[in-house]
Amino acid sequence: MRGYAGKFLEIDLSTKKVNEVTFNEDLLLEYVGGRGLAAKILWDRLGEKWESVDPFGPENILLILTGPMTGFFPGGRLCVSGKSPQSNGMIGSTLAGEFGIELKCAGYDGLIVTGKSPKPCYISIIDDSVTINDASHLWGMEGKETVKVLTKETSEMVRKKYPRYGLLKEPAILYIGPAGEKKARVAVVMTKWSHAAGYGGYGGVMGSKNLKAIAAKGMGPLPDVENHERMKELLVKACKECFKAELWRRWGTGGGGYSFAATSSSEPVRNWQEEWHDQKGYAVDKFEQRTWIKPYWGDFGCPTTCLKLATTKTGPFKGAITDNPDYELQAFLGPNLGIFVPEENVYLASLIDDLGLCGIQGGSVLGFTAELYQRGIITKEDLAGLDLKWGNTMAFAELARKIAAREGIGDILAEGTYRASLKLGKIKHTDLSPYVVHEKGVSIGAHGIRSGKDFSSNIGYACSVQAGDHTSMAGLPADSSGEITDVLHDSGVYCSFNTFSVGEDLIFEFFEAVTGWKTTREQWYKRKGLRILQIQRAMLLLGGRDAKWKPEKDDENPPRFYEPLPTGPYTGKTTDRNAFEDSKQEYYEAVGWNKKGVPKPEVLRRLGLQNVENKLRASKIIS
């Protein structure tokens, strides 16, 4: 097998047993790696009892997977997965950084983490030395402190293992913050201070296993590829294409906090009550001039380096460090909270990173709470004295700390916007659903659909197998701009941002040069990618104990997306229900689901997914 290290590590935290496992070539040929392989592993091991698997129970499996393209295609990433405590389905949640590269250089394509450690622990992988170490001294630690302490500690392990090699580069570290330890559903898996596998809530899954961090260091090369010379040529070609996107490189998504509101009216403003603003003080030049200290920041092999390092050095928000913030965090921890000051946004983003909260899910629940405060549904007393009015950055910071600590009302809000709305609704005897912008338990990314001017389509979230995930949206035509394309990138495990410049033909060629497997568009969209989509769909529909989704009811946009936009050039525009229904049916048909949104038995059989069919029948989803 080319492009793969060839083996995976299975680590049972309950028994502290570490085993090497392999997958045969036929399986990898179909499921590739990352998200695709995660779907396969989870289905094989948990599919039969999917509904009863508690995402925070020891029975859940935490997957940390690379793909064959990781390290080769420009901009390597890492895919984190398992049963999601947000959607109760499976989300392939990816993040950038050095971890996947170190893991492959150590000889492993991925990690399968099972069970639960009796005490806080961290895993260190230094080539073939895999140990489970005590992490009691790290428990409770915030992100930047965790990186500092663990970098020192694991670098020392590397020195001990290789005392005679001179100085060696520090290991890569994957970790959770306090929010993950407290099993917040809005907690993330992080690396390098500000990189997060956000969607899914896998920080809480790591926390439920008492796993604070994983460090990896490899001395070897990346695996051999099938056609080395061809891969090198394609690498040069792909990078050249990425270099051409000069403004994309210069601003990254950091211009979005202004432009997605001012030009496309699709940014969450005050919990999506509006999607437009014209706050020029929030435009990219202000971030650039006032907070950016590094114009290009990135990770292994990235020609684009769309991140920018931002900091605040003076004033009440001094000492914050984060990247950009990227558009999602600019939006959710900015206009979504009525905040339009770059330094305050950088401060909140840095804090959210340190706490290990998701900028999107965390920002969403903060905005939701502020709207309830605006409406008088919750009071200062409920918030232990916090005056949560729009734009009060310090109050939002304090509430974020409460969420990460599950303290006071923070305990409810740590459940995420959807679940918190049910709990608070009961307490307040009020239907809070009009104020919740979620899709199947996952707060929706910062790309609204009402104006129709953003890339997000009317079915983007409603029909996605990853629900509110804006990086994995359903779309038409399904065989070129739909979710199956995202499945490709997340299974090869590289950055989809670099695919904007690099055409899909080159990507398939790159796959072939690395793996030796010729995959055509037809094969991907009609078979392999589609099959992965069906498994994810099945898991989403099976759901879990605390939330189950029925497509006829839940393949739907949140109520707010049917309210007319109240401000801006697209005032009055909203989502057309009839057009939505039409697109939904067209999409169902295109991906092999019946009119009710359930995968058709004959499609499942054609894809060799009889066991999925059987399970959906047994669970009465296929009748």
Added chain:
Amino acid sequence: MVSKTRIWITRDYLKCSGCRRCEIACSLYHENKIWPEASRVRVFMSVPGAEVPHLCVQCDDYPCVGSCPVKALSVSEKTGAVLVDEAICTGCGTCVNACPGKIPHLHPVRKRILICDLCDGKPECVKVCEEGKWNALGKVKRSGSGASMKAYARTPDEITRELAVNLYGEKGEELV
């Protein structure tokens, strides 16, 4: 008199994006593989954002060359680079200790010392860095005295400490 073809690689750490394409280019050129720990330039990043591309600075007095007990190291007349004769090198590590920046390191498999050879005057790392307009690494002619080059021969930890403060101010001191 230093030969006119001698070059030097400038390093502007504040501009380093941490993309490690220099490591990819170096290891592809020398090892025909993507092999970060076998790269002659390695980007240390113990404090995120404070990335340090670490590679030989060609000190005027070449303490590594003088320290080698088996005379495996020599200086290229053409470029000024330190050349390693892998057939002679025993991987004893004496040169690592002689280097003020602890820059040489052992090849993970061959266990012979790795030192930047300036790619015979056309450094691959500089090419890929300039190509992306990062310009953290640059190529200049090395003329006149090179006495201050040695000042760059420092450990990643030393450089990181200063860089973190430069980038993050007082907060930087806490992060190192």
